[in-house]
Amino acid sequence: MNNVGEVLNDVDLKNYTSLKIGGHAKYLVKPRNIGELQNLLEYIHENNMKYLVLGNGTNVILDDSDFNGIIIKLDYFKDIVFCENEVTVGSGVSLAFLSKTTLNNGFVSLGFASMIPGNVGGSVVGNAGCYGHEIMEFVKSVEVMDKNGEIFVIDRKDISYGYRYTSLKDKYIVLNVVFTLSKGDVNAAYEEIIQNNAKRMETQPLNYHNVGSVFRNPENASAGKMIDDLKLKGYTIGGAKVSDKHANFIINNDNASFKDFVDLINHVKKEVKDAYQIDLVVEPSIIKWDKL
Numbered sequence: 001m002n003n004v005g006e007v008l009n010d011v012d013l014k015n016y017t018s019l020k021i022g023g024h025a026k027y028l029v030k031p032r033n034i035g036e037l038q039n040l041l042e043y044i045h046e047n048n049m050k051y052l053v054l055g056n057g058t059n060v061i062l063d064d065s066d067f068n069g070i071i072i073k074l075d076y077f078k079d080i081v082f083c084e085n086e087v088t089v090g091s092g093v094s095l096a097f098l099s100k101t102t103l104n105n106g107f108v109s110l111g112f113a114s115m116i117p118g119n120v121g122g123s124v125v126g127n128a129g130c131y132g133h134e135i136m137e138f139v140k141s142v143e144v145m146d147k148n149g150e151i152f153v154i155d156r157k158d159i160s161y162g163y164r165y166t167s168l169k170d171k172y173i174v175l176n177v178v179f180t181l182s183k184g185d186v187n188a189a190y191e192e193i194i195q196n197n198a199k200r201m202e203t204q205p206l207n208y209h210n211v212g213s214v215f216r217n218p219e220n221a222s223a224g225k226m227i228d229d230l231k232l233k234g235y236t237i238g239g240a241k242v243s244d245k246h247a248n249f250i251i252n253n254d255n256a257s258f259k260d261f262v263d264l265i266n267h268v269k270k271e272v273k274d275a276y277q278i279d280l281v282v283e284p285s286i287i288k289w290d291k292l
């Protein structure tokens with residue numbers, strides 16, 4: 001593997017996800033630029049290998065068997081370039097850092113995203129959001145690479161997207177994103193962030209390894225409330241547990257395995273289906289190596 005970037009061997013993926021679940025990957029590669037990423041994709045195709053692009057690992061539940069493939073991380077894609085009311089951002093930039101940097105430049109649009117713990121690439125492909133906003137609202141265009149190493153710029157109008165979804169997912173590697181931003185009252189935005197942060201600390205089990213909300217809220221209903229009403233808070237399978245603090249969080253309470261976690265998700269889904277005839281949809285991606 002030549003000129004593909006920084007290569008790490010036999011990597012414990014637990015250390016790369018917020019949930020701290022995952023097997024060992026044969027390689028984890030961090031290309032330093034577009035050319036190295038193209039070389040890496042060529043190597044992958046020539047050797048008929050599987051790969052997964054990982055951002056900050058806060059929206060994935062990773063298989064804990066060993067992965068005889070390549071994890072790609074775009075940690076070196078870290079540029080942030082302002083041009084009037086637009087900012088072009090590398091997909092490896094953390095959303096929290098981007099939110100703060102844009103606020104410090106007088107732009108309030110991405111203030112809502114300051115507590116979403118993902119990177120820009122992962123957040124755009126999943127259209128992350130909270131407090132009535134979603135990231136695609138502010139995207140002007142996205143620079144992507146396809147599986148053959150070809151690069152395209154896609155305007156927002158050509159991307160289909162909705163609640164925690166875009167058509168980019170599993171199709172392209174996001175390289176850079178251009179956001180259109182608006183100026184506003186930065187002090188008020190920071191005040192709102194402080195209040196929202198306090199609310200999250202109070203209501204979410206942030207001192208346990210977790211993957212954020214596990215289920216999407218069905219239309220006009222709260223997944224957390226349904227699970228809470230079914231008295232499932234505290235329900236445990238192996239090391240995985242429905243949080244006592246917030247019923248829509250499942251925590252890695254004690255060295256949970258992938259199976260513990262998925263079994264508990266399925267148990268909760270079944271209980272909700274039996275009680276309410278609603279099929280809950282899982283928000284994070286459940287990644288099985290043999291399905292890649």
Ligand SMILES: Cc1cc2nc3c(=O)[nH]c(=O)nc-3n(C[C@H](O)[C@H](O)[C@H](O)COP(=O)(O)OP(=O)(O)OC[C@H]3O[C@@H](n4cnc5c(N)ncnc54)[C@H](O)[C@@H]3O)c2cc1C
Nearest residue numbers: 055056057058059060118119121122123128129130174212
């Ligand atoms: C405590 C906590 C709070 C959270 N709060 C919120 C919230 O308020 N709102 C919200 O929407 N989410 C929330 N999340 C979930 C998560 O942080 C977001 O979904 C985030 O945007 C995921 O980004 P990531 O970089 O961690 O993606 P990852 O988990 O690394 O990846 C997610 C998916 O995107 C793909 N991907 C990653 N990078 C790229 C790329 N460059 N190109 C193509 N595909 C890529 C991966 O293959 C994977 O399928 C929360 C999670 C936690 C743990």
